[in-house]
Amino acid sequence: MKPRLVDHLKRLLPDKANRTISYFLSLRDKLNKQPEPDNMLLSTSQVEEEDGLRASYNISFLIAKSGKARTIGEELLLPVVTEVFNTVLHKPATDIIKKSPLSNDAVQRRIDEMGKDTEGALCSLLKTTQFSLHLDESVLPGNEALLLAYVRFIKDEHMVQELLFARELMTDTKEESTFRILKEVFAAKKIPLTNAVGPPYPRLLVPGLSAYNQVACAKYRIICKQPACFPLCTTNRHEIAYSY
Secondary structure: OOHHHHHHHHHHOHHHOOOOHHHHHHHHHHHHHOOOHHHHHHHHHHHHHHHHHHHHHHHHHHHHHHOOOOOHHHHHHHHHHHHHHHHHHOOOOHHHHHHOOOOHHHHHHHHHHHHHHHHHHHHHHHOOOOEEEEEEEEEOOOOOEEEEEEEEEEEOOEEEEEEEEEEEOOOOOOHHHHHHHHHHHHHHHOOOHHHEEEOOOOOOOOOOOOHHHHHHHHHHHHHHHOOOOOHHHHOOHHHHHHOO
């Protein structure tokens, strides 16, 4: 260090005059790591944007759980939030609302994304987990038949039941059609049918067959694909009721 700089250091910073060069290098590194004011403002803005997006997803999830129309977010929830901010917090709600979009399309998009993520996680789990399968049939108001598939499996030492899929029966409700849909879904999701240790509880009707033969027909198809299925699990709940 030049004599003039040494003299300057001793006069203005006497407590640091005897420090080694490594000490000053560490101070320089700490100074370089400090965020600049513009970057600090940018990071704060990014955090607010992420929080607004997270709130939009959470509210969309609540709308989906309630079964209400998707337009409730734009027609009711946004005015409610605006009123709370203006009346209670005495703050403008414009910036907050912009960061949490709740329009009809935005809510639908959030619900679809969360649904795909949930379905993907469930299918990934079923690829490596044994489960029991339950098939059921439902009818919509427009006389449209739906095939519903539920799975039961053990996760973290707890029994879990989830809806695997809901598909419209486009042609008929015969056992052959329902089994074809089941195979197509399992193939598309790459779920091994051999993981189904308990086959469907079928109550789907096949015209011209008795109730016993309808059940036996579905049993036969599943057990041919998965011989390890427990025969007891194929018992129709109606058969159990008739036996008492």
